[in-house]
Amino acid sequence: MSDPLGRDEREKRAFDALIVSNLLRDRDHEDLDDLPELPDAIKAKMNSLPDDLVSKLWAKSPEGRIEDCQALEEASFEETFIDDEQYAGSGANRADMDEETKRKLDEARRIARETMIKKKKWNKGDAKS
Amino acid sequence: MAKDTITEEQLDELFEGSDREFAVQLLDAYRRENMWRYIYSLYRSFDDEDIHEVYVKALEEFIECVKKPDFAPKAPLKLLQHIIKKRAIDRARKKCGARVKAAGDLIEPLAADLKDTKVGLEWKLMFKEESRAFRKALDKAVDELAPKQHVAARAMLEVYDQVREDDSPKALATRIRELSGDDCTSSQAADRWEAARENLKSKMTKAGFKHLFEDIQ
Numbered sequence: 001m002s003d004p005l006g007r008d009e010r011e012k013r014a015f016d017a018l019i020v021s022n023l024l025r026d027r028d029h030e031d032l033d034d035l036p037e038l039p040d041a042i043k044a045k046m047n048s049l050p051d052d053l054v055s056k057l058w059a060k061s062p063e064g065r066i067e068d069c070q071a072l073e074e075a076s077f078e079e080t081f082i083d084d085e086q087y088a089g090s091g092a093n094r095a096d097m098d099e100e101t102k103r104k105l106d107e108a109r110r111i112a113r114e115t116m117i118k119k120k121k122w123n124k125g126d127a128k129s
Numbered sequence: 130m131a132k133d134t135i136t137e138e139q140l141d142e143l144f145e146g147s148d149r150e151f152a153v154q155l156l157d158a159y160r161r162e163n164m165w166r167y168i169y170s171l172y173r174s175f176d177d178e179d180i181h182e183v184y185v186k187a188l189e190e191f192i193e194c195v196k197k198p199d200f201a202p203k204a205p206l207k208l209l210q211h212i213i214k215k216r217a218i219d220r221a222r223k224k225c226g227a228r229v230k231a232a233g234d235l236i237e238p239l240a241a242d243l244k245d246t247k248v249g250l251e252w253k254l255m256f257k258e259e260s261r262a263f264r265k266a267l268d269k270a271v272d273e274l275a276p277k278q279h280v281a282a283r284a285m286l287e288v289y290d291q292v293r294e295d296d297s298p299k300a301l302a303t304r305i306r307e308l309s310g311d312d313c314t315s316s317q318a319a320d321r322w323e324a325a326r327e328n329l330k331s332k333m334t335k336a337g338f339k340h341l342f343e344d345i346q
Contacts, residue, residue, distance in 0.1 A: 011344045012326065014248035017239045018341070019282075019329060020289045022264050023271065024235070027170045029210050030137065033261065035166035036173075036268040045177035046165045054154045054192075057185070061192045069194035073202055076211030 135159045137206055144205045149195045152205070157188070160206065164213060171217045173271070174224070174283055174308065183220050187213040238293045247344045263338055270332035278325035280309045285322055298322065 005013070028034045038046065050056070066072060135155060143152035161184075168180045175183070191209045194200055202208045243249035255263065271282055284304035285292070291300035302318035305311060313321070330342050 007344065008346045010242075011246055011248055011342075013242045014246035015326060015330065015342060015345060016285070016289070017242035018248055018252055019267065019271075019326075020235065020286055021239045022267055023173075023282075023286055025264075027167055029160075029163050029167040030206070032163060032166065033265060035163065036170050036272065038162075038166055038169055039272070042165065042169065042175075042177045042180055045181055046161065049161075049181075053185075054150065054157050054188070057189055057192055058150045058153065058196075061189060061196060066190055066193050069197055069200045069202075072194065072211065073204070073208050076204070076207050 140205060141203075144195065144202055153188075153192060153195060156205065156209070164209065167210065168213060168217050170268075171214065172221045173279075175217075175220070179220055179224065183213060183216045187216045190216075235290050238290050242293070248341055251341045262336075263333070266333060266336035266338070267329070270329050270336070273332065274325055274328055277309075277311075277321050278328055280305055280311075281318065281321035281325050282329075284308055284318075285325075 140152065140156055140160075143149075143155060146152065164184060164187075165180055168183050169175060172179075187209065190212050191205075194208070195202060195205070243252070252260070271279070274282060281301070284301055288300040288304045292298060298315045298319040301322060302313050302315045305313045305318050305321065330345065334342060
């Protein structure tokens with residue numbers, strides 16, 4: 001079967017996909033190695049913030065803008081993190097998955113996230129034996 | 130700026146305590162750089178004022194939550210990150226109508242482009258440490274692009290799916306015009322992206338990832 005794009009064009013598009021997927025990926029805010037360096041001007045601005053920033057914000061903090069902080073936190077746990085297998089493929093190319101498989105993958109991810117939360121609680125001694 | 134010497138577990142414990150203002154102060158002292166770099170990673174067009182506004186607004190909302198006596202965050206850092214992301218998206222949209230994308234939004238066109246290619250295979254075969262090094266090198270390479278190429282790269286992040294769907298650089302040209310004010314035609318947009326790609330390929334080759342691009346002429 002002939003390849004309408006040609007091999008070179010397909011490899012270029014694959015490289016484009018690699019660039020885009022890596023630049024748009026979810027970053028680990030805890031890992032400075034995973035985060036881009038700040039340009040000098042931005043770094044200077046960051047360092048110029050007052051030492052009492054939090055105190056000032058705490059003192060003036062208005063109420064009523066956020067009604068349901070619990071829901072906000074739960075939403076933070078529901079963010080879907082796409083890992084490499086899903087678009088680079090490794091026998092698990094999501095584009096080829098049927099709905100049932102996608103549902104099972106999402107369920108597995110949900111269970112993994114809940115396990116992480118329970119493990120955190122256990123480590124703090126909150127879990128019941 | 131304090132060095133990063135407080136763990137996530139220590140912060141979690143502080144937020145369970147009674148002095149939450151102190152907990153937020155320590156969070157800001159030890160994690161501010163992480164958060165600013167995270168904001169920058171979300172949208173590379175942000176300048177210092179953009180990131181400042183996003184951070185301060187997010188901190189205000191975060192403080193509003195932790196001040197509530199009936200609310201104790203289970204994962205305060207994660208909560209702050211989530212709020213930051215929402216504020217960053219708002220700011221990006223207000224700034225220039227940015228269509229902020231996440232890799233998860235593009236999974237099908239990305240997977241289709243990587244499938245059955247050498248680039249895709251080499252990426253799959255990469256060990257975790259190597260892929261981390263690749264990502265770090267790519268971040269640096271993008272930041273070092275010449276201005277017009279940098280704008281083309283930023284635009285491509287926002288319109289990648291449209292470019293693929295249309296099989297045309299028209300959406301890329303439109304977005305470059307919106308971002309830069311340049312009178313950029315479709316042909317020029319394609320050239321700028323091609324130049325950015327060549328530049329990135331060259332930099333990534335020098336960084337030791339030649340094997341990924343050997344089949345690209």
